[in-house]
Amino acid sequence: MPILLHLKTYSNIADFPQTKGTVLTLGTFDGVHLGHTKILNKITEAAKIMGLESVVLTFHPHPRSVLQTDTPMYLLSCIEEKSHLIQKSGIDHxxxxxxxxxxxxxTAEAFVTDILVKKFNIKKIIIGYDHRFGKNRTANIEDLTRFGLEFGFDVVQITAEEVNAITISSTKIRKALEAGDCGVAQDYLGHPYTLSGTVVKGQQLGRTLGFPTANLQPCCEEKLIPKNGVYVVRVTWNNQSYSGVLNIGNRPTVSGTSRTIEVHLFDFSQEIYNAKLSLEFLTFLREEQRFDSLDALKNQIIKDKEQAMAYFQNLPK
Incomplete structure (x- = not known):
């Protein structure tokens, strides 16, 4: 994943520098899909018009995973992926x-006075009409508007339609990925679903079959992994793009006991252990299945590769 210099990132509110003023939004921005992008564009446009700095304030871990520990929270984007996507909107911070x-x-008052006003020096905040904040989430948009009048910043509401679109999009993206539907996920994201991670040592079974694979450890444990099966993917490594075919599953043919993510890159022979890869899910080829022999598995892998190569050949130039 290329390093993008425009966006400045901070791992704590305390690290944010003094500025002449900011236009700010806050939220989880998980996946940074098309609904989120509309909000980010509003932030950057407002900041340019007002001659101020644009800021996105988000949180890690996801607030729901802290406050609702009984339900696992799987993320559409890790921190690095989120940063990469947010910078595309021209956000400054x-x-x-x-x-x-x-x-x-x-408390709501402490959040506004100590963080929004004193730390971020906000002049405008763009926020959802249903946003609640402060201890026990007791404050709402009306309270924020009152604070804005008191401290001299504008409050712009994101419409109910836009907020609903964001919620619906996030839900549909998750359901699509759980069903292996890369197309629907891409339609709502505005880009292919991405999975980043580090190449780790596997059992090297692919080498014995003539199809060496890179075994990927996802960038974070909370990352949503799509449905088990075989996918056509585009892989970025060292700022170079490669075509490939990916298998997610438990490898039933060889009595696998744990879920793995293994990608075979076309026309590629380099050793890349410990390297960082970024995968884009393009289309689903088939379900995971158990084969009667390694020869049968190898024959199917050959067919998978042929299908994947045909997919890339048929893409518009």
Whole structure:
């Protein structure tokens, strides 16, 4: 994944520097899909018009995973992926603040005065009409508007239609990925679903079959992994793009006991252990299945590769 210099990132609100003023939005921005992008574009446009800095304030871990520990929270984007996507909107600053129960106890007044006003020096905030904040989420958009009048910043509401579109999009993206539907996910994201991670040592079974694979460890444990099966993917490594075919599953043919993510790159022979890869899911080829022999598995892999190569050949130039 290329390094993009425009976006400045901070791992704590305390690290944010003094500025002449900011236009800010806050939220989880998980996946940074088309609905989110509309909000980010509003932030950048407003900041340019007002001659101010644009800021996105988000949190890690996801607040729901801290406050609702009984339900696992799987993310559409890790921090690095989120940063990469947010910078595309021309945002100046991304603040990823640690979220914990202590932070959740901050009162609405303290959040506005100590963080929004004193730390970020906000002149405008763009926020959802249904956004609630402060201890026990007791404050709403009307309270924020009142604070804006008191401290001299504008409050712009994101419409109900836009907020609903964001919620619906996130839900549909998750359901699509759980069903292996890369096309629907891409339609709502505005880009292919991405999975980043580090190449780790596997059992090297692919080498014995003539199809060496890179075994990927996802960038974070909470990352949503699509449905088991075989996919056509585009892979970025060292700022270069490669075509490939990916298998997600438990490798039933060889009595696998754990889920793995293994990608075979076409026309590629380099050793890339410990390297960072970024995969784009383009289309689903087939379900995971158990074969009677390694020869049968090898024959199917040959067919998978042929299908994947045909997919790339048929893409518009």
């Amino acid at each position: 991304l603040v990823i603040h640690p979220f914990d129960k202590a932070f959740s106890q901050l």
